[in-house]
Amino acid sequence: MSAETLKCDVLIVGGGPAGLSVAAALPDNVSSIVVHQDAEIGKPVRTSGGCWLADVKQLGIPPDFYQIIDQLDIYSDTQEAHFKINNDKLVVLNITDLYQWLARKSEKKRRQLLLATKFLETQQTKDGQYLSTIRSRNTSASQIESTYIIDASGVRCSVLHSLGVKDKSIRTGGGIEYEYQIGSNKKDHAILFVGSSVLAGYGWVFPTADGKLRVGVGVLRPDTPVSPKTLMTNFLNSPDVNELVWT
Numbered sequence: 185m186s187a188e189t190l191k192c193d194v195l196i197v198g199g200g201p202a203g204l205s206v207a208a209a210l211p212d213n214v215s216s217i218v219v220h221q222d223a224e225i226g227k228p229v230r231t232s233g234g235c236w237l238a239d240v241k242q243l244g245i246p247p248d249f250y251q252i253i254d255q256l257d258i259y260s261d262t263q264e265a266h267f268k269i270n271n272d273k274l275v276v277l278n279i280t281d282l283y284q285w286l287a288r289k290s291e292k293k294r295r296q297l298l299l300a301t302k303f304l305e306t307q308q309t310k311d312g313q314y315l316s317t318i319r320s321r322n323t324s325a326s327q328i329e330s331t332y333i334i335d336a337s338g339v340r341c342s343v344l345h346s347l348g349v350k351d352k353s354i355r356t357g358g359g360i361e362y363e364y365q366i367g368s369n370k371k372d373h374a375i376l377f378v379g380s381s382v383l384a385g386y387g388w389v390f391p392t393a394d395g396k397l398r399v400g401v402g403v404l405r406p407d408t409p410v411s412p413k414t415l416m417t418n419f420l421n422s423p424d425v426n427e428l429v430w431t
């Protein structure tokens with residue numbers, strides 16, 4: 185084994201909501217390393233952040249991190265529907281702030297967070313440990329030895345794929361999102377767009393807890409070859425959207 189090997193009880197691959205929650209939930213006497221390929225937690229944003237109020241309350245997420253939605257408007261090519269939400273409220277999460285809060289929850293534990301660090305592969309040694317190879321801008325180590333390994337890499341399934349347990353997902357989601365000042369738009373109204381303009385996906389206009397309006401488009405691959413950026417440009421240039429978003 186090289187001198188450049190880090191050691192921990194639990195290696196967590198991926199610093200999204202799953203990985204950060206695992207790190208926060210581990211007992212204080214268990215050491216962990218979270219490897220996260222992005223340079224920052226919660227950036228880039230990989231979700232539009234729609235969720236349920238009951239769930240965020242159960243998870244103990246402070247209200248600063250979400251906007252409660254009282255009305256949902258859904259538009260398709262030919263129809264529109266408007267739902268006043270009385271029970272089972274929706275919320276829109278402030279993703280970057282929330283994920284950074286999740287990361288802080290494990291700060292005082294025996295947890296090391298390696299940003300800009302990509303997990304490449306793992307193998308089990310004869311004594312049952314996991315020896316994982318990483319590539320990092322923040323540590324000279326290239327290997328991590330751990331007793332347990334957790335795949336929190338999301339749809340990439342990096343660990344499971346490396347262990348031959350699961351094929352990489354052929355169906356993935358991707359999107360693009362811009363933020364605007366909320367202006368005179370209603371703070372508790374969310375809008376979804378479906379239909380031919382966003383085949384195999386949807387568009388959204390979501391108010392946030394910090395007074396912004398997030399406008400986004402998400403698509404599924406390989407269901408559609410169209411890039412979210414192209415869809416977004418078309419979407420923003422449509423006269424209807426200008427009316428809805430910037431009134």
Ligand SMILES: Cc1cc2nc3c(=O)[nH]c(=O)nc-3n(C[C@H](O)[C@H](O)[C@H](O)COP(=O)(O)OP(=O)(O)OC[C@H]3O[C@@H](n4cnc5c(N)ncnc54)[C@H](O)[C@@H]3O)c2cc1C
Binds near residue numbers: 200301303340360
């Ligand atoms: C366009 C879009 C819109 C969505 N909207 C919603 C929504 O409104 N509501 C909702 O509930 N869900 C939504 N989702 C789904 C939601 O994003 C996922 O369910 C959620 O992000 C899964 O969390 P996770 O922690 O498992 O994985 P992820 O959030 O994907 O986090 C995994 C992290 O691991 C990192 N990683 C991956 N591979 C490696 C590696 N080899 N080495 C190091 N790091 C690695 C990635 O950079 C990533 O940040 C949406 C998804 C998309 C694509």
